Amino acid sequence: MANIQVSTKINGDTYEFLCRPDETLLEVLRDRIGLTGSKEGCASGDCGACSVMLGDRVVSSCLVLGAEVEGQEVNTIEGMADGGNLHPLQRNFIKFAALQCGFCTPGFLVAAKALLDKNPDPTETEIRYWLAGNLCRCTGYDKIVRAVLHTAEEMRGQARG
Amino acid sequence: MKYLAPTTIEGAVRLLSEASGSTRILAGGTDTIVQLNAEQIEPDLIVDIKRIGEIRGITNENGGFRIGAAVSCAEMTEHDGVRDLWPGCVEAAGLIGSTQVQGRATIAGNLCNGSPAADSVPAMVAAGAVVRIIGTDGSRDVAVEKIPVGPGKTSIGADEFVHSIFLPPRPERSGDAYLRFIPRTEMDIAVVGVGINLTMDASGVCTAARVALGAVAETVLLVEEAGDTLIGTHIDDAALDNLARAVSAACKPINDKRGTVEFRTRVAGVLAKRVAKIAAERARG
Amino acid sequence: MADIDRLEKVDGFKVVGTRPNRPDGVDKVTGRARFGADIHAPGMLIGKVLRSPHPHAKILSIDTTRALALSGVKAVLTSDDFGDVPAMHQATLHNVMAHNKALYEGHAIAAVAAVDVAIARKAIKLIDVEYEILPHVTDVDAAMAEDAPLLHEDNFTSGIDPKPSKPSNIATWSEFGHGNLDEGFSQADIILEREFTTEATHQGYIEPHACLATYSEDGNSEIWCTTQGHFLVRDTCAALLDIAVSRLRVTASEIGGGFGGKTVVYLEPLALALSRKAGRPVKMVMSRSEVFRSTGPTSSSSMRVKIGVRKDGRIIAADAHLNYQSGAFGGFIAMLGAMCAYACYSLENVRATANEVLTNRPMQASYRAPGAPIVNFAVESVIDELAVELELDPIEFRLMNAAKEGDRSSYGPVFDQIGLIQTLETARDHPHYQATLAKGQARGMAVGFWFNFGGLTSVSLNVNFDGTVTVSVGRPDIGGSRAAMCQMAAEELGIPYDNVRTIIADTSSLGFNDTTDGSRTTFANGLAIIRAARGAIRDMCARAAKTWDIPEEAVEWVDGCARPCGSNAGDFEPMCIAEIARKSPKTGGPIAGHHEVNAEGAGVSFAVHIADVKVDEETGRTDICRYTVVQDAGKAIHPAYVEGQYQGGAAQGIGWALNEGYVYGDDGIMQNPGFLDYRMPVCSDLPMIEAKIIEIPNKGHPYGVRGVGETSIVPPLATVANAICSATGVRMTQIPMAPPVLLKAIEKNNKQV
Incomplete structure (x- = not known):
């Protein structure tokens, strides 16, 4: 299972990462990027704890492959506050x-x-x-x-x- | 496992025709990735079709709408034209999963997953939707009810994929509706689903009706006898009782963790009456 | 002088009773808070567990050769890696890793540690296990049958004298009560006897179990984990791995819900043992399916309840027998159920008996007021039916029989000051109970009881040089308790809330603390913090006295400052905490308070729930339209989080009543191990839940605190059942009252009418 190189924007910053083809966006965020604010509660899209914005849609990041976000914009809980100001x-x-x-x-x-x-x-x-x-x-x-x-x-x- | 995201129809067809092992098409991924995460499937190749521009949109075609295979349910429910023409289909699509799932799931995927409980499928069957399938041999158009052949099984070949689903134009005084029964208010799989599409004449007599049932047999059922109970009537109480009887009689459900044979059979009739009333209301305008 | 043992309620609260922002709030809304799985260590391996596919099977052999040969696999663990353990830990050991027999589907058989998750998953599939499949039993009544397959050949029911001659699946028998039942029933005008069943539910915390364990070459080790009690994790893991308690330091992560389900170890000893074998840190995280199949459900049950009343509405005798299914290992939850059965009532003749029954299901764990909601469903259903028979308002009927101060409780002790009558009266007079029902809706109510606990507690409180205060506690904060801890410390010290921070200290920093369960945290930590603060105040008064050169007795502590008091004290400006702290290096060193106690005197509490429901009689669907909780908190330290406990418990109970439940096939396999088909209430299922706090002070706490976490899950099952009965005329005797079950009952009833 060769890793895939992906380039994407997360919370406005450009990231490049390698991931397995079957690796979810949630796993990428948590284990590769270090953004552990999105949580895994079920890995089946039933709990919403991993919700992130993919483009202008809220999605369960456990039901998105890391490879899919090539060239896309992802926004997570870590990007919600504006600097020191909470939303x-x-x-x-x-x-x-x-x-x-x-x-x-x-x-x-x-x-x-x-x-x-x-x-x-x-x-x-x-x-x-x-x-x-x-x-x-x-x-x-x-x-x-x-x-x-x-x-x-x-x-x-x-x-x- | 390999993940590939072709940008053209031809590219996708080529990948599928050249693939040697097991292959999965990835549209919204809300079934496929669940199965991947649970290690229920281990495909050799995943073909993501969302980068194919041609199937990413909804287009008006001869008064109907062609919905690309990569169009999410959220995009569909936000489309005024589709909502006005086929409100039942849109409601059914809107019931699939959570808000988060809606942003990803597609009606093509809902169909191809092959679940007898798929919410959008009875509505599409009732609507007489037509599926365009692309493969090595070109494209073919198939009635939606011909796609599922058993739980998790479809008539789509290994080298084929769904290009789009066509919701046809419809006569005046037509209406469609879909309801499902679930124990909670959201997030459940349908225990029973009923889609009805009907047309009336100027005097309010039903001239055409298609009734489709979900989660009461191995595949979604198109029940012609049930439609017949409405045709020629004003969809009055007597007709609705006949409808309920015909629907319950057509059910061939199983007992499982979601419901019993008895429950599904009974509730299918109850829901059919409610759905017919809504569809009739819509047809009357 | 501050008296650290003073227990009377303090009047004129300044901080207690307000609703400040919780100290961990920002961390939790920004994603910064670190939960069990949010940690990473250099060189970390990923551990995975191989679980039994069979509900009951002899393990003939385990061959790990192929798994170990896989590149990237660093260790494989089986029960052979554990030695003998003290008897009290044997069930735990055999639950975390099957010993000779797999006792339920999902029982751990072996574990691996590998360099990444993909390899660990692959390695699990390369472990070859040879099983001899045995007959299984998952139903509580079937497990008590003569010919039922035995889980443990050496299980002889305890609690029976003389000891039974044959082994069985009944682990424990217990009995509570007083008076003479036969005499009581002979005086009754109406006697109702009914049978009930309930299905098992899961605590359903959203965060799966997770831990990171590091065993060092020098024998020192560390565990980071999501738990309700890290001291329990430490002591249990030390015993299972035969290491000295001092060598193991456990840090509790933030915890994503527990409700009793994280009072047991599952992964932690496996991760530590894998780390010991592999020489590298090992992280383990359960999948949701593993959580359902291998951790913490409640009992399922079958019950018989018999209650006799006189025409005047007085309950004259009450009997109950409970069979609680406890999974593969025995516990104590049926006993708690029996104790709670009739605790709301003042009874002369009462008995409750209980069997704890072994089955091929996961070992039950506590779930919020463990045992109480189950029996409450049965008892409160019969009480409701009696109120109808007697043509009495259900609350009035309960008031006529309510337990009060001085009564001997049905489980033994005599009640101290309790708030049941006030709780019932408040519910009766509540706008919800008085409101006219909306069209198509019906109302039900029930009352529930829970003991609340205290227990082993150790806290420390440090006054920093700037006069701010840091409190260290040893119980994980599961629902905002740090805010309440800060409030109590601030109240006692007379300083602003924002000047106090509370942290959850690791196991090497404090004495032993019992787990965050039993609704004990605010009560017992609070008790200790108040006393620790009083200790610090006494020291600060002494420092001021020393500075002023007056007797210590001549200094009092008011609003965060020491000041002279009494005629011969002299005339000095008050010296506030910041000044005393700043000068502390020269007056004797750092200022701190601490307190260690086995906290007693936790006050029992009662709750009344009211529900308006709408039942679709054609489909059996029940909608909750309006819901109110009235509960005695003793004293609400942070009312918003007290309300939250009431609302959360009610929501869980509503889920239990309507749609949650383990579904087993004839094959003994759980069919719904996911949130899709284990149907917990979602946001659109519920209305706002009104929470009415009553405050009848608990004499066992300086501020009057009673536990609040658990009582709220006790009444909902019966409340909803009673409302459904009002709506449909159908008396449900089975939980969950899922649509197929309710529709069948409605249709049966319609045929009879």
């Missing part, structure tokens, strides 16, 4: 206690940001269905949904202001 979702997840163990949190944040980028004014139901692919076993989702609702409101306010 409003990150800030509000802390404020609203929307995490307990925190393992699913990166995936939720990436997926929630993708939602707000697309729909700045989602209903509770829209949030719940958009995030249905992100499993959280700790919180019962209540505080996560509240944090997303609040962030949307806050960001709309800033956009208007």
